[in-house]
Amino acid sequence: MVVNFKVFKKCSPNGKITLYIGKRDFVDHITLIDPVDGVILLDSDYLHNRKIFGQIVCSFRYGREEDEVMGLSFQKDLFLASEQIYPPPEKREQNLTKLQERLLKKLGSNAFPFTFTLPPGSPSSVTLQPGSDDQGEPCGVQYYVKIFAGENETDRTHKSTVNLGIRKVQYAPSKQGRQPCTVVRKDFMLSPGELELEATLDKQLYHHGEKIAVNICIRNNSNKIVKKIKAMVQQGVDVVLFQNGQYRATIASLETQEGCPIQPGSTLQKIMYLTPVIESNKDRRGIALDGKLKHEDTNLASSTLLASPDQRDAFGIIVSYTVKVKLYLGALGGELTAELPVVLMHPKPSGKPKILHADSQADVEMFRQDTIDQEC
Template structure:
């Protein structure tokens, strides 16, 4: 059982999970299923509940004063696992093995995360910021109490961060290409700019080749060409706002004289390393203090990227994601079942 993550508190309340990353497949999300091991003598007349919460923190924790909290709960669901109610889902293979190994006091739980919730995202704090970073996180909480509305004490609960993630689609989209023309005063002919990418989908750390073709039929001279990769993040709180942050840029002194052309490939690699000081940059959600990377693109445009060229400008949206692990290639959607506690 080396693939099981477990957390315990005073050896009285233990939660077992098979993984901490749950994949959004667009039509469904991997079920959050696990097992809670309880000590009936420790519980006495109390019950055991499991809660999953998705929340967006949009302000520092030290600003949570006077009853104001800069944290918005996007989704929350609670189930009772002890005393064991009738189960409405089929036990997973992992749950069956754990219950068989742990004995009679192991109880299963299962959650379905709505697929329209955002993936786990961390907004990069500034160099002097302290406390928990802003962003979207998912937390699993197991606690014992007489009712689920009772105030939860730290000594009677287990907290575990999990993540909702997406991986690159197996079939990428069409190759991005865009063009534009601009007319200038005192010139009866235009400047034409065409830009394209070699593909639509890139993996983290992969160089991006931008093919730029300039046809200058005007009487003006192009003095420089600037190409940048920008991250766009849509953040919806009281209203939807879009935030832009450049993550890679090259500025070349490539002149294009009147009645001449230029065709050149510029290469950029958007990575977190040179951007660690930028407050508010969207990053993939992380567990504890592990390192992470720039936020992956999502299928619902929570965070997207584009290669951008200047004054006479074109914009090329593309997708930046992690490849799908081999074990996730053929994950079927969960199937409903009808079991009761007696069948355990």
């Protein structure tokens, strides 16, 4: 049986270095991250008196490109992995993947494998949605594989450079967490009794595009009147580079007066449904989105899962979600608010990896030079 497998390919501007990689999404399993592996093919002229290096670059843009004046830069590059690929180190272990074995056999003696290991806690690929009048690269965290010729790992004098964008992604856990539930109460200084709001979600973990059911129970033991109920999903973005880089944005909301006014001594129980999706937030500047490859559509950013709270100091953007329920009591009564944390992510793909047989055929996707980073 012949099995087709996907291979991504990109050449340097002078055609001397060609990069082959089997996938562009690398999964963060919290305790470890999928290794980035592939093969480079060198022109025969480049096998003499030259060194070829490879790097995984995490690029964090935290300001608009058009605001960069007088040498000011709003971008930081973090080199998470770096090694010399050619000439290959003598003591390097050759633990090749099936894809690398097939590519080396197909490409010949001028092909050389590489494998990079990302450190745990590396930030996920996130893009902050630009405004309609913004130009240049959007703010956010991007990754790319960089292959170049030079005398050492910091040499940038040669023109032979290949940059190919990749993503670091997280998938939803296989098990649900505890069911979110909270009870808040409000008493009033000059009147007896209290107002009680109980909010419960049907589960903690939701997949993108899934409807969130908010169960609300209101017990009005005060002499105030509840005039309106509002439920919303808020996205929290923490740009850890800045001390005050936290903000929230409402990405789905529903307001109702059904069952209102809730008179003193009355009880109301109802369910409100919210669906946070990118389609209703297309024009919202600063909304966090999952990192993009090429110019394809994306979705709201997935929740960031951390192995420990200490990792909040890592380089990047941390995304979280909260369901908020608010009761409006009028100008004199004020408001009563309940909040519940929720996790929004993609499910882990269920497809099993294909087994590569000896007669497997490669489906190669070729990239133009203008698809990523013009530094070459």
